[in-house]
Amino acid sequence: MDPRRRERLSKLLSLILRHKPERFDITLDERGYASIDEIVEAIQEKFDLLARDEILEIADGAEKRRFEVEEDRIRARYGHSFPIDLGLPPADPPEYLYYATVPARASVITNGGLTPSDRQYVHLSLSEDIAAQVARNQTDTPVVFRINARQATEAGVNFYDRSPVILTTGVPSEFIDVLQEAPPPPAEFGRRKRKAPPRR
Secondary structure, three states: OOHHHHHHHHHHHHHHHHHOHHHHOOOOOOOOOEEHHHHHHHHOOOOOOOOHHHHHHHHHOOOOOOEEEEOOEEEEOOOOOOOOOOOOOOOOOOOEEEEEEOHHHHHHHHHHOEOOOOOOOEEEEOOHHHHHHHHOOOOOOOEEEEEEHHHHHHOOOOOEEEOOEEEEOOEOHHHEEEEEOOOOOOOOOOOOOOOOOOOO
C-alpha cells in the first residue's frame, strides 16, 4: 500500500473507532468493535477502490498496537474519547510509569492528580523518554511526571496493559513526582529591570 494512503487510512480508522463513529454512520458494540465491511462501505468515497484487505493490513502491520481484529470486526485498542468496555483485567504495573504534559497543566496534576481529560483513560508511558516524546507533539518544554504505580496499585488504583501504553482511570497526586520541570515563561508584562551603568 502506498505510504501516504496507508497513513490517511490509519488516521481515518482512528477517527471512526476512537472518536466519531456516528459521523460515518458506524455503530460500535459495547466493546468498541465495528464491522469491517461496514467501515469499508462507509469510507469508499474517500478511498477509491478500497479493499477489505487494506483494513486488515493496517490492523496486522505497523499499526498492530493501535487496532485489533476479532473475526469480521475491528476496534481501537485504546484512545477512546467515549465510554467503551475494553474487557481488560487489571494488570500488575512496573514500579514506575511516566506521564508528560504542557507546562500550563503541571500545577493541576501536582495538586489534583491525574484524571482523564478528553479520553476515557489516562495514557501512561513505560519510560520517561517516551512520555516526553509524546508530549512534544504539543509543547517544546514538556513537564514529566513519574507515577509510583506499584504503590498506587497497593492503594487500590487499577492499571490496564494496552502495550505500548498503560491505561488508568486516574492517579492521586500522592503517587506522582515531578521529574523534569519546564523553565518558567518569559515575563510579558512590566518593565525589565535595567542594569545600573558602570561607574567611571
